[in-house]
Amino acid sequence: xxxxxxxxxxxxxxxxxxxxxxxxxxxxxxxxxxxxxxxxxxxxxxxxxxxxxxxxxxxxxxxxxxxxxxxxxxxxxxxxxxxxxxxxxxxxxxxxxxxxxxxxxxxxxxxxxxxxxxxxxxxxxxxxxxxxxxxxxxxxxxxxxxxxxxxxxxxxxxxxxxxxxxxxxxxxxxxxxxxxxxxxxxxxxxxxxxxxxxxxxxxxxxxxx
Amino acid sequence: xxxxxxxxxxxxxxxxxxxxxxxxxxxxxxxxxxxxxxxxxxxxxxxxxxxxxxxxxxxxxxxxxxxxxxxxxxxxxxxxxxxxxxxxxxxxxxxxxxxxxxxxxxxxxxxxxxxxxxxxxxxxxxxxxxxxxxxxxxxxxxxxxxxxxxxxxxxxxxxxxxxxxxxxxxxxxxxxxxxxxxxxxxxxxxxxxxxxxxxxxxxxxxxxxxxxxxxxxxxxxxxxxxxxxxxxxxxxxxxxxxxxxxxxxxxxxxxxxxxxxxxxxxxxxxxxxxxxxxxxxxxxxxxxxxxxxxxxxxxxxxxxxxxxxxxxxxxxxxxxxxxxxxxxxxxxxxxxxxxxxxxxxxxxxxxxxxxx
Numbered sequence: 005x006x007x008x009x010x011x012x013x014x015x016x017x018x019x020x021x022x023x024x025x026x027x028x029x030x031x032x033x034x035x036x037x038x039x040x041x042x043x044x045x046x047x048x049x050x051x052x053x054x055x056x057x058x059x060x061x062x063x064x065x066x067x068x069x070x071x072x073x074x075x076x077x078x079x080x081x082x083x084x085x086x087x088x089x090x091x092x093x094x095x096x097x098x099x100x101x102x103x104x105x106x107x108x109x110x111x112x113x114x115x116x117x118x119x120x121x122x123x124x125x126x127x128x129x130x131x132x133x134x135x136x137x138x139x140x141x142x143x144x145x146x147x148x149x150x151x152x153x154x155x156x157x158x159x160x161x162x163x164x165x166x167x168x169x170x171x172x173x174x175x176x177x178x179x180x181x182x183x184x185x186x187x188x189x190x191x192x193x194x195x196x197x198x199x200x201x202x203x204x205x206x207x208x209x210x211x212x213x
Numbered sequence: 214x215x216x217x218x219x220x221x222x223x224x225x226x227x228x229x230x231x232x233x234x235x236x237x238x239x240x241x242x243x244x245x246x247x248x249x250x251x252x253x254x255x256x257x258x259x260x261x262x263x264x265x266x267x268x269x270x271x272x273x274x275x276x277x278x279x280x281x282x283x284x285x286x287x288x289x290x291x292x293x294x295x296x297x298x299x300x301x302x303x304x305x306x307x308x309x310x311x312x313x314x315x316x317x318x319x320x321x322x323x324x325x326x327x328x329x330x331x332x333x334x335x336x337x338x339x340x341x342x343x344x345x346x347x348x349x350x351x352x353x354x355x356x357x358x359x360x361x362x363x364x365x366x367x368x369x370x371x372x373x374x375x376x377x378x379x380x381x382x383x384x385x386x387x388x389x390x391x392x393x394x395x396x397x398x399x400x401x402x403x404x405x406x407x408x409x410x411x412x413x414x415x416x417x418x419x420x421x422x423x424x425x426x427x428x429x430x431x432x433x434x435x436x437x438x439x440x441x442x443x444x445x446x447x448x449x450x451x452x453x454x455x456x457x458x459x460x461x462x463x464x465x466x467x468x469x470x471x472x473x474x475x476x477x478x479x480x481x482x483x484x485x486x487x488x489x490x491x492x493x494x495x496x497x498x499x500x501x502x503x504x505x506x507x508x509x510x511x512x513x514x515x516x517x518x519x520x521x522x523x524x525x526x527x528x529x530x531x532x533x534x535x536x537x538x539x540x541x542x543x544x545x546x547x548x549x550x551x552x553x554x555x556x557x558x559x560x561x562x563x564x565x566x567x568x569x
Contacts, residue, residue, distance in 0.1 A: 183497035188551040
């Protein structure tokens with residue numbers, strides 16, 4: 005769009021134009037300083053890409069970047085030092101920092117510096133308190149669910165393992181126990197007639213003396 | 214009205230603390246009144262029961278023996294159909310129980326007990342022949358005057374046989390399943406066996422509830438009647454049951470066992486006597502065992518003397534409901550006592566077994 009008119013310059017430098025285009029482009033380029041700068045930049049880029057010339061830039065660009073970085077770092081440092089305790093949330097940090105700055109810079113803020121400190125402390129506590137349960141609840145929910153599950157499952161599996169292991173260790177004892185209990189119940193089934201006879205005999209014995 | 218009004222005015226004029234005190238006092242008073250009215254209610258009930266009893270006492274002497282005699286008559290002579298639940302430890306079993314007397318050409322007492330769930334063993338009794346009917350098995354019969362499932366056989370006989378080791382106590386009346394029930398406690402005199410409580414239906418004299426109770430008065434095993442239909446005569450079902458042909462019980466000659474006399478039991482709880490002793494193979498393990506069966510009429514216990522097992526921690530004590538299982542290592546042999554007796558009693562019996 006805005007670079008549309010620069011396309012012809014780019015094409016010219018890439019040697020992809022015919023004679024008439026070359027003439028018109030050169031004519032346009034001379035007209036504006038912007039086009040002249042573009043021409044110089046493009047030719048420089050082309051030379052660098054073709055390894056025909058080392059990149060030589062003036063100091064202003066690097067200085068500009070350094071200044072920008074310095075600004076960014078400064079901002080981050082101030083934010084960290086003032087608000088990092090309040091919250092780990094990025095928005096909270098910047099918002100609270102800016103609010104505090106505004107407040108301290110305002111006339112009422114200066115006049116009531118003590119209140120400002122108290123308010124900031126209160127804010128820190130409020131934000132801190134409101135943040136702690138949040139983080140805790142995030143951790144609590146899975147913990148609250150998993151802990152019973154783990155404690156519920158683990159003893160059962162252990163207990164069932166123990167029960168399973170014991171009979172295998174004492175299988176002889178277990179089979180004997182089962183056999184004896186079954187036999188006891190079997191014996192009881194078929195006992196009545198005999199028992200009755202003995203009972204009546206005993207009664208007679210009791211009566212006789 | 215005036216009185217209340219003045220009270221109210223006074224209340225308003227008083228300080229809040231005093232108000233609170235008053236409210237507390239009033240609530241205490243009202244709760245006291247509530248308690249006294251609650252106390253009154255059972256007293257009234259008692260009176261009603263007493264008046265209930267008086268007509269019976271005028272005709273017959275009412276004691277525990279009277280009720281147990283009525284129980285025997287009801288068990289052997291009435292026509293009824295009942296649902297039964299037995300609760301043993303965490304196991305619950307349900308039965309359908311039918312009893313009747315068919316008096317056609319000859320008098321036939323019919324009793325049928327079949328499990329409500331699953332294909333377990335069903336029993337059918339005609340007079341003194343009890344048949345065991347199992348799925349996929351040939352039915353067989355034995356000689357017996359009762360089906361030994363949840364009613365102790367002593368209740369079909371003379372309960373006075375128990376007086377050596379038990380005392381009968383006539384206790385209050387309860388409600389069981391909407392029916393009035395008379396509780397009879399059969400209590401072990403020396404606490405070597407469990408107490409047995411029987412709730413007898415006042416109307417039909419059938420057992421509504423039976424329970425093994427330990428010395429702490431805790432119910433450890435019980436039988437509960439869930440419903441009861443009484444009939445004036447034999448129903449179609451009872452008549453049908455009476456017409457089945459039951460297999461003949463084996464003659465006593467075939468059933469004789471080789472008696473064993475190798476062991477001496479120096480301690481047996483009071484009232485128990487030896488019912489039988491033999492040497493037989495256990496059906497599951499084919500292990501040979503010297504066997505003794507003791508009974509006091511109400512409960513039984515078995516004594517097994519076997520070769521030593523290689524590994525078990527003596528004494529091995531297991532319990533399920535009222536049934537105890539105690540295995541001890543003795544001098545060169547293992548003694549096991551199984552039965553519906555307290556584990557302490559079973560252990561005492563087991564350690565008293567000595568070789569002759």
